[in-house]
Amino acid sequence: MTQTLINGLAVGGIYGLLAVSFSVVYGVLGMVNFAFGEVFMFGAFGALVASAANTQIAGADFAGPALPQWAAIGVGLLVGALVGLLIERIAYKPLRNAPILSMLITAIAVSMLLRAVGTFLFGASQSPVPAPALGDAISVLGARVQPIDIVIFGVAVLATAAFWALVRFSPIGRAIRATAQDKDAARLMGIGVDKVISTTFVLGSIMAALAGILYSQKYGFAAAGMGFLPGLKALVAAVLGGIGSIPGAFVGGLVIGLVEEFAAGYVPQGSAYRDVIAFGVLVLVLWLRPQGLLGRREVQKV
Amino acid sequence: MTTSTSATSSRLLRLIPPAVLAIVALLAPVLLPGDRWVRVAALALIYIALASGLNILVGLTGLLDLGFIAFFIVGAYTTAILTVRLFVDQLGFDPDSLWWLFPVSLVAALLLAGIAGAIIGYPTLRARGDYLAIMTLAFGEIVRIVSINWIDLTGGSVGIRNIPPFGVGSVELVSPAANYYVVLAMVVVILVALAGVVASPVGRAWVAIREDELVASSMGIRTRRYKLLAYVCGASIAGVTGVFFAHMQQFINPDSFTLEDNFIVLSLVILGGAGTYWGPVVGATLWIFFQAIARDWTIVQEHPEFRTGFLALIVIVLMILRPGGIVSRRLKLTRGSTPAETKPEGVIMPPVENVITPAADSVAPGTPVLVVDGVGRTFGGLTALGSVSFEVRRGEILGLMGPNGAGKSTLLNVLSGVTKPSRGTITFRGERIDGLESDRVSVRGIARTFQTVRLFWDMTVLENMLVGAHERLRGWVPAFALRLPRHRHDESAALAEAGILLEFAGVGERRNDRASSLSYDAQRRVEIARALMTRPSILLLDEPAAGMNESETRELASLITAIRDAGTDIVLIEHDMDLLMSVSDRIVVLDHGEVIASGTPDEVRREPAVLEAYLGSDA
Numbered sequence: 001m002t003q004t005l006i007n008g009l010a011v012g013g014i015y016g017l018l019a020v021s022f023s024v025v026y027g028v029l030g031m032v033n034f035a036f037g038e039v040f041m042f043g044a045f046g047a048l049v050a051s052a053a054n055t056q057i058a059g060a061d062f063a064g065p066a067l068p069q070w071a072a073i074g075v076g077l078l079v080g081a082l083v084g085l086l087i088e089r090i091a092y093k094p095l096r097n098a099p100i101l102s103m104l105i106t107a108i109a110v111s112m113l114l115r116a117v118g119t120f121l122f123g124a125s126q127s128p129v130p131a132p133a134l135g136d137a138i139s140v141l142g143a144r145v146q147p148i149d150i151v152i153f154g155v156a157v158l159a160t161a162a163f164w165a166l167v168r169f170s171p172i173g174r175a176i177r178a179t180a181q182d183k184d185a186a187r188l189m190g191i192g193v194d195k196v197i198s199t200t201f202v203l204g205s206i207m208a209a210l211a212g213i214l215y216s217q218k219y220g221f222a223a224a225g226m227g228f229l230p231g232l233k234a235l236v237a238a239v240l241g242g243i244g245s246i247p248g249a250f251v252g253g254l255v256i257g258l259v260e261e262f263a264a265g266y267v268p269q270g271s272a273y274r275d276v277i278a279f280g281v282l283v284l285v286l287w288l289r290p291q292g293l294l295g296r297r298e299v300q301k302v
Numbered sequence: 303m304t305t306s307t308s309a310t311s312s313r314l315l316r317l318i319p320p321a322v323l324a325i326v327a328l329l330a331p332v333l334l335p336g337d338r339w340v341r342v343a344a345l346a347l348i349y350i351a352l353a354s355g356l357n358i359l360v361g362l363t364g365l366l367d368l369g370f371i372a373f374f375i376v377g378a379y380t381t382a383i384l385t386v387r388l389f390v391d392q393l394g395f396d397p398d399s400l401w402w403l404f405p406v407s408l409v410a411a412l413l414l415a416g417i418a419g420a421i422i423g424y425p426t427l428r429a430r431g432d433y434l435a436i437m438t439l440a441f442g443e444i445v446r447i448v449s450i451n452w453i454d455l456t457g458g459s460v461g462i463r464n465i466p467p468f469g470v471g472s473v474e475l476v477s478p479a480a481n482y483y484v485v486l487a488m489v490v491v492i493l494v495a496l497a498g499v500v501a502s503p504v505g506r507a508w509v510a511i512r513e514d515e516l517v518a519s520s521m522g523i524r525t526r527r528y529k530l531l532a533y534v535c536g537a538s539i540a541g542v543t544g545v546f547f548a549h550m551q552q553f554i555n556p557d558s559f560t561l562e563d564n565f566i567v568l569s570l571v572i573l574g575g576a577g578t579y580w581g582p583v584v585g586a587t588l589w590i591f592f593q594a595i596a597r598d599w600t601i602v603q604e605h606p607e608f609r610t611g612f613l614a615l616i617v618i619v620l621m622i623l624r625p626g627g628i629v630s631r632r633l634k635l636t637r638g639s640t641p642a643e644t645k646p647e648g649v650i651m652p653p654v655e656n657v658i659t660p661a662a663d664s665v666a667p668g669t670p671v672l673v674v675d676g677v678g679r680t681f682g683g684l685t686a687l688g689s690v691s692f693e694v695r696r697g698e699i700l701g702l703m704g705p706n707g708a709g710k711s712t713l714l715n716v717l718s719g720v721t722k723p724s725r726g727t728i729t730f731r732g733e734r735i736d737g738l739e740s741d742r743v744s745v746r747g748i749a750r751t752f753q754t755v756r757l758f759w760d761m762t763v764l765e766n767m768l769v770g771a772h773e774r775l776r777g778w779v780p781a782f783a784l785r786l787p788r789h790r791h792d793e794s795a796a797l798a799e800a801g802i803l804l805e806f807a808g809v810g811e812r813r814n815d816r817a818s819s820l821s822y823d824a825q826r827r828v829e830i831a832r833a834l835m836t837r838p839s840i841l842l843l844d845e846p847a848a849g850m851n852e853s854e855t856r857e858l859a860s861l862i863t864a865i866r867d868a869g870t871d872i873v874l875i876e877h878d879m880d881l882l883m884s885v886s887d888r889i890v891v892l893d894h895g896e897v898i899a900s901g902t903p904d905e906v907r908r909e910p911a912v913l914e915a916y917l918g919s920d921a
Contacts (some may be wrong), residue, residue: 108568109621275447279440
């Protein structure tokens with residue numbers, strides 16, 4: 001029970017981080033950037049490659065820098081930020097005034113392209129990720145708990161809190177919120193809206209990359225297609241939390257993680273259908289509350 | 303004489319591409335080198351059908367579906383389970399004698415996929431577009447995961463084998479060419495049916511929803527139903543295609559449907575041209591053949607991911623440079639046409655009065671027809687309308703004036719059903735209409751125009767007009783797919799009516815032009831004519847003269863009075879005082895959400911409260 005709880009919180013924390021990425025970019029651009037699942041993947045590989053002594057990239061052998069764990073994580077975040085910046089500049093910026101449908105289609109295409117690039121660079125099979133040296137399972141309230149799960153949950157909470165504080169209290173955060181509310185008004189107030197959007201993308205990508213790194217540490221692998229299912233679940237989490245809200249997205253992620261782990265552990269056949277549960281929740285929520293669990297109704301303008 | 307011959311020859315010219323296409327499609331198995339390529343051609347046909355089905359959603363209606371393959375899976379497993387699991391395994395039939403089951407499977411797949419479409423489509427009635435995209439993605443995953451894990455029914459990852467091939471009686475159609483022709487027949491039926499539906503009220507309703515959902519509903523279209531219908535139609539096509547696919551392959555397993563197929567089908571629609579008729583055909587054919595050719599390249603053999611990567615790159619570049627795709631030819635939304643020149647000779651055009659109010663109106667002039675009683679509307683803490691009461695009488699133009707922020711537009715939105723009133727009642731010809739959706743208000747006989755012109759810009763003027771006639775043209779989808787003569791007759795009548803109204807509004811010669819190419823003045827006139835096309839008994843005009851010059855405004859004034867004289871009552875919101883004073887029979891003045899004066903133009907002009915509202919208390 002305690003074990004499932006801690007496990008669910010760790011998985012949920014990862015979903016929550018990724019959900020925050022989706023949510024904050026949705027806030028400024030009004031679009032779902034499906035490609036965050038791939039930024040998640042690039043973050044994981046960035047950290048993996050940076051920490052390895054030798055790696056294979058695009059089929060060729062390279063000597064890796066073998067950086068210590070903390071520095072490798074930094075590299076992973078940087079790679080994520082760079083990928084995020086590139087896709088925003090190249091694919092989304094030309095579509096600033098295009099219909100939302102075009103932007104969504106582009107986002108899906110970017111996601112597919114990045115996955116193909118990931119497969120090309122890192123191969124079609126899973127790459128093993130060495131477990132961080134955190135010691136053996138510890139005993140909490142009589143249950144055996146993996147320390148990595150506690151670390152992941154702690155990191156996810158801290159990162160989300162820091163991100164929330166940044167958006168809430170810093171000048172760039174104010175610019176982000178202004179842009180999210182009204183782009184034109186923000187522009188008239190002298191805010192460089194394009195720069196704000198790029199910054200938001202980079203910040204969101206860092207969160208996504210962090211989620212990817214934690215995920216690869218927890219499950220011990222990285223793969224080109226690793227971002228798809230977590231991405232979809234994080235989207236569900238963002239919708240549950242009312243897309244656009246940072247705490248909402250994170251809590252949504254925790255809910256999905258917990259529901260998933262408890263269903264897998266306690267419902268018969270639950271582990272086979274583990275991945276369906278989150279989507280079942282989504283379908284249910286959108287049937288009952290189309291605006292999301294915590295979202296507000298949008299007012300139609302004439 | 304010359305015009306008619308050139309018309310005939312241009313009609314013949316237009317028949318050439320489809321004729322060439324038909325010949326190529328028929329001869330393909332002969333022309334292609336070897337069975338491998340015939341199989342590729344058959345696969346291309348499968349993708350043509352899928353892309354055409356998805357095009358209904360993405361291209362025509364503007365709804366993104368990222369889990370479309372789920373409907374295809376439903377269809378394929380329906381026939382596999384019905385034929386192999388039930389009839390062969392459970393009931394002990396001989397698989398070779400089951401050819402008669404195929405049509406049953408088709409119907410079952412059509413229904414099941416259609417129901418799945420309705421389930422996934424239902425939340426769209428209310429959810430926002432992007433939630434919907436996520437939801438379709440999730441639904442696609444649910445279907446896939448269930449098909450892998452429900453081993454008793456689907457065979458899990460092994461799938462279901464020994465699905466009988468196509469056949470009639472004891473003749474089995476197993477050769478690649480035979481398979482090709484069977485699937486070709488399916489594609490032809492789908493495309494022909496689709497052409498019928500597209501050039502019908504259904505197709506126009508879909509495109510109208512994509513272009514401007516609010517206006518579509520103000521033309522009497524039940525937008526939610528038509529979105530749901532788009533899902534059901536698209537899903538049914540995918541389901542039927544799945545049945546053909548299963549019998550063509552003679553086995554299915556979860557590997558037959560990858561996650562990437564969702565993206566590929568979507569890309570083919572975009573590549574060919576979303577919202578066009580031939581786009582999905584072109585996109586699917588090009589891509590499937592390209593993919594088959596590329597399979598022989600070493601680089602693709604070493605890196606199969608290059609194929610989707612390349613397709614993704616094409617889509618990204620297309621979205622930036624040419625969002626219309628390869629075939630960017632506009633879809634024709636009606637089969638009928640009226641010659642642009644003039645009225646056809648020998649046809650007696652009914653006078654415009656009969657078109658505008660076709661049913662003789664028994665209500666005596668001066669009787670109140672629309673009674674607004676104590677209507678108010680609050681947005682959060684802001685009161686846009688306090689408590690407004692007035693009436694519109696038969697045979698009059700009622701002017702509605704007031705300074706900016708007086709609540710005029712809110713009032714118009716409440717009257718037309720766009721916004722629900724917070725309190726008060728609206729009675730139209732003895733029936734309460736407050737709380738009705740705007741499409742129901744429109745059907746009851748209240749039409750409107752918009753403050754900024756809102757035409758369906760991608761349609762021609764005539765197609766815009768036909769959307770206005772939606773209520774009396776609508777019908778059952780299969781009837782349009784079969785092109786029943788009754789509908790064709792109705793459509794010709796509506797086209798003739800549209801021609802008369804356009805002449806009346808002074809834009810008759812622009813009938814075949816695209817709405818976006820019109821001058822501002824002409825756009826306004828078309829918008830009014832389109833509103834008249836719903837045969838309203840009351841027409842609400844929201845600042846029709848905004849942006850017009852003096853002479854245009856004068857002509858507009860005579861059009862407005864002509865509409866009243868033809869039998870439609872008018873509520874006119876206008877900032878142009880000269881226009882308002884000159885055409886209105888009575889005027890109601892609003893300020894701060896309350897009626898501050900009403901009466902004839904002369905009475906209102908002398909009213910101190912009005913002067914105060916407009917000029918301040920010192921005036």
